[in-house]
Amino acid sequence: MPENCFHCGQNIEKERISFDEKIFCCNGCKSVYEILNLNNLSDFYELNKKSGIRPNDDNTSQFDYLDTPEIFGKVTDFSEGNTSLVNFKIPVIHCSSCIWLLESLQSLNPNINYSQVNFTRKTVQISFNHNELKLSELAKFLTSLGYKPVVNLETAEKKEESLDKSLVIKLAVAGFAFGNGMLFVYPEYAAQVMGTTDFWMEQYKDLFRFITFLLATPVVFYSASDYFKSAWFGLKNKIVNIDVPIVLGIIMLYGRSIYEVLTDYGPGYFDTLCGLLFFMLLGKLFQKRTYSALSYDRDYKSFYPIAVTKVDFNGKQENTLLSDLKVGHRIMVRNQEIIPVDAILINGEGNIDNSFI
DSSP, X not given: OOOBOTTTOOBOOSOOEEETTXXXXXXXXXXXXXXXXXXXXXXXXXXXXXXXXXXXXXXXXXXXXXGSHHHHHHHEEEEETTEEEEEEEOTTOOSHHHHHHHTTHHHHOTTEEEEEEETTTTEEEEEEETTTSOHHHHHHHHHHTTOOOBOOHHHHTXXXXXXXXXXXXXXXXXXXXXXXXXXXXXHHHHHHHHTOOOXXXXXXXXXXXXXXXXXXXXXXXXXXXXXXXXXXXXXXXXXXXXXHHHHHHXXXXXXXXXXXXXXXXXXXXXXXXXXXXXXXXXXXXXXXXHHHHHOOSOOGGGGSOSEEEEEOTTOOEEEEEGGGOOTTOOEEOOTXXXXXXXXXXXXXXXXXXXXXX
């Protein structure tokens, strides 16, 4: 029967390491267990059994470029005095144990002030003393625990989650019209339900109906404009998308309401139309926020490094921002790294995986 590693839970295939009456699959897992035990953080294993992550065996010198002043300024969110604040993207965060461990980093390293995990976005915000702990050392420290940070052009841009202002305004217009429309149409609805006739209602019902018409008109032609555009583009391309029946319903409800008001048949359904569009736009807003949080679509910049190793004609190596590269510069591309620019291979052999393209 195959044995599982006490730390990461993976099957032990190659080496089998015994320590403290427990079995580990590699020295990395054993080292993480020792670190946690020495710092009285063994509760990590109580939260979720075998929830640890196997430390990455890659060469951690790949993070040395983070200490270059320009790159340091790009990656960090804040730096003043001895304190710096950085947000690292860590895709392997997957459970409560990960959150607990990453928010206990100050117990493992005295130069870390605090750390906070955003589980939805798979990021950890860390405040640290940059005079005692270099940014590259912090990245290496996280990698040694099995939480290798991803640093690329996309994460360096620090995009903030933006709200669609146009959609919010359209929602506000629909909400205003819905609330006030219900207010003006209520007396007539109440009179119909009670089966009574009110003198003042009879005198001013035409005015109230006209006001609800005025309130509904900007909702139909402004708040619902995206539905009209989507339906038109779909029909233009001979595609019946989901917005086509929605637009038909809006037109029919709006037209029927105008007809009822003009013929004095009834108050119409302007308030219902405004309410329908208000809740549809509210759902659309929540949908956009959910899609933004899930972030399934990756920006092409997420594949490119923020910095590269530039090599001069004397063989001296220097870390530089990708955006600072110019025609004629020489760069070093290591094994399994992405070629970030159009280049000519002048030394060594290159085996390129074209499936990435």
